[in-house]
Amino acid sequence: MKIAKTSRILTPIEDWHQLPNGKSLLKQTQQRIDSYLPRCFGYHILKLGRLSSLLNTSESSISHQINCASGGEGIGLLADLHQLPLQTSSVDLCILAHELDFSSDPHQLLREIDRVLTLDGTLIISGYNPISLFGLRSLLKPKHSQTARLFLPNRVLDWLHLLGFEVKQKQHFDFLSGEFNGSFSSCIESIGQRYTPYLCSVYFIVAKKQCTPMTPVKSAFQFKKPRLAGRTVVTRSR
Template sequence: MRPARIQEVVASPYSWQDLPLGDWLLRQQQTLLDEQLPRIFGYHILKVGSLSAELSCHVSSVRHQLNVARESELAGVLAKPEHLPFQESCIDMCLLAHSLDFSKDPHQLLREVERVLTADGYIMLSGFNPISLLGLRRYVPLPRKGLPFSSRMFTPSRVKDWLNLLGFEVLSDERFAYTSFVNNRPAPLWFERFGRDYFRMTASCYFIVARKRRAPLTPVRNPRWVKPRIAATSVGG
């Protein structure tokens, strides 16, 4: 298993158009996002990364939405996603579209998201799956330095393990894009349906929704440990 933290710089896309089938990928993830957003309530939504900034959260009732990225025309705050310049417990939902795929330290990125999320806050993230036609492309003796073949690619199960360790409850895990991204056309609709029904683990992309679960600071005491109160009784004269 490759280490999650690396030292070298990871070339990341500036927009969805930098990826093969970028417009199609954007539409697929926008559809999945629109299905989840109505459950989000609160005051602030944070989009992490340039790809997240291009996704719309207009169907959500949360009106204040902020974009943070290293560089992006849509970013309201320019900063490293691994070091978010926000105080603790102030964000109700974080969106990470392929942010882990292009992060030098995905553990630190998730820790920062957990830090800024409120109790019971949501995280929605997408990524490329190495156990897929896209992942197998790495082992073909052809040029593979371009996007998305040069991305990190972590398995959905590994990402869910990281989320569980940080105290998140995974609510949804959707799979899509049964293609190698070599051609300029997405897989036919019937092939997508066939893949979801019978080869779900081999999808090239995943979309995970999780919710932060914080244990109460004051534990519930066992009733046997509580001393009974002495009832005051009147004394007859």
Template sequence: MQQWLDTPPGRYLRDWEQAAFDGTVSDIFGYHALQLGLPDIEALRSNRMPHRWLGLQPDEQARGLRPHLVAESHALPFEANSLDLVVLPHSLELSLDPHATLREVERVLVPDGKVVISGLNPASLWGLRQRRARALQKLGFGHEFLPEAGEFIGSRRLRDWLRLLNFEVEAGRFGCWRPALSTEKWLARYEWMDRLGERWWPIFGAVYFVVAVKRVRGVRLMGSPFKRPRKMATAPVPVTNRGHKIQHRKDAT
């Protein structure tokens, strides 16, 4: 995936996603944030949380001297309910067990913490070309357009997974509507499709972008937790005053 991002379509996709992450995470507040995977996209660079980490898989490498930690996506070295934000740039589709990765994200997020996910859309021109290329490869022809690693996870399928883990989808969008072309020259010729795609065929963008919030159901108290003490029935009590006259009163309870 990292090598593919250096190709013309990879740079086109990376630029769109970088802008999408920048505009989204800048308004998410807290103390601890984690980007899991794909260091070529600096998904947290516009976020202002004081503690931000880049988590990489054992087979990934961070370019330059960016500080990072190495961890399996299904076993993150963080306590439960400790992170305010987790961003997953293509991390689920590149994971060997995307279900386990998403469950681990749910574990480490605080209640009302947010996860931001990007992924390749199988219902797009890019997805169609990838499926066609894989079919031809089985016959010994051609090569794949998208990275060989990873599998498509559709936007609707992802939303179902999030719902099962008590996430609430807060926002979603698609991007990159240009055809699956390999050269920068031909990609530039179809720039007009980006201007029209969001309005006329939004769900066919090559990439989707989802923001979800972790919801924790509260415990509902049945009835009032405090019971008023019952009033004791009292009878008149004779009281002798200084004049040796007998009066009656009721004790206050």
């Protein structure tokens, strides 16, 4: 298993169209975002990275939305995603689209998200699956030309569980991972998503931050136990 942290400088993707099948990928991701937004409530939405900021969340009941990235147009907060200049427990919903694929320290990125999320805050993550057609093509490229670092969805789930998140939803899509048109390719795509989801190129995870109190809450009611110490029990025979 490869180490999560790396010293390599990775350049994040600036636009969805730079990804293979980017137009369809954006559409499918947006559909899943739209289906989950009505379940999210609060005061602040944080969209981390350029791809996340291009997702439309205007239909959400949460009015204040922040686009955060290290650069680019339409970014309201310019910052290093691994060191967010935000108050602890201040964000209700965080969206992270394909940023783990281009992060030099994904553990630190998830720790920062955990820090800024409120209790019961929601985290939505999407990323590439290395066990897929996209992952196979990336593996065949020369090492110096590889720009993304792909992590298994189950490994990402382990990281979330260690941070105390409860996974509410996990989906896989984009089985063909390419520009295909026609009913036949749509049929293959639906069959792949239904029967071999773990070979799809993209995973989509929704997790909720949980908090376990440090001091257990004890019940005030207790049964009174009879005190037998120091007493002599006398038995009488008839």
